[in-house]
Amino acid sequence: MALLNDQGQPIADRWQVAAEGEAVTSPETILPLARFLAARAGTPEIAGDELARGVALGADARPERLREVLDAIDLVVIDFPKFRDGRGFTIARTLREHMGYEGEIRAHGHVLPDQFVMLLDCGFTTVAAPDDRPIARWAEFLVLQPHGPEPARPVQLFRRLVSGRA
Numbered sequence: 001m002a003l004l005n006d007q008g009q010p011i012a013d014r015w016q017v018a019a020e021g022e023a024v025t026s027p028e029t030i031l032p033l034a035r036f037l038a039a040r041a042g043t044p045e046i047a048g049d050e051l052a053r054g055v056a057l058g059a060d061a062r063p064e065r066l067r068e069v070l071d072a073i074d075l076v077v078i079d080f081p082k083f084r085d086g087r088g089f090t091i092a093r094t095l096r097e098h099m100g101y102e103g104e105i106r107a108h109g110h111v112l113p114d115q116f117v118m119l120l121d122c123g124f125t126t127v128a129a130p131d132d133r134p135i136a137r138w139a140e141f142l143v144l145q146p147h148g149p150e151p152a153r154p155v156q157l158f159r160r161l162v163s164g165r166a
């Protein structure tokens with residue numbers, strides 16, 4: 001699985017995922033949400049868990065659970081169990097727009113190159129691209145659908161209707 005930046009270019013992945021029962025030895029370790037929160041609450045499952053600065057969220061996770069510990073997080077990995085499951089987009093937007101998270105947000109799982117611009121518009125900064133999709137396709141979609149600080153077309157239908165751009 002290649003890790004892509006917001007330009008669709010492959011980059012090195014310095015993060016490691018802690019296996020179940022494995023001790024954390026580096027801050028650049030990703031823990032599942034429950035284990036991460038337990039470590040921050042002072043009841044780590046395994047010694048060293050409090051070092052980890054990455055957290056993995058499932059599509060059904062409630063990002064509000066991270067509100068009190070956002071300053072201890074450098075990376076949030078959001079899982080997409082199916083390409084048509086849009087809950088990950090909502091989680092990223094909630095982290096960015098409602099909770100003020102400024103760190104890295106990574107899409108992981110079943111994502112498609114044609115979703116790339118929407119991922120970026122929702123606040124993702126990196127994508128773990130599935131091996132079954134050519135890496136070059138991701139950057140191609142940036143040319144077809146330019147991405148910027150303000151999306152070319154507001155995401156929500158209500159916003160488009162109110163602005164007269166439906």
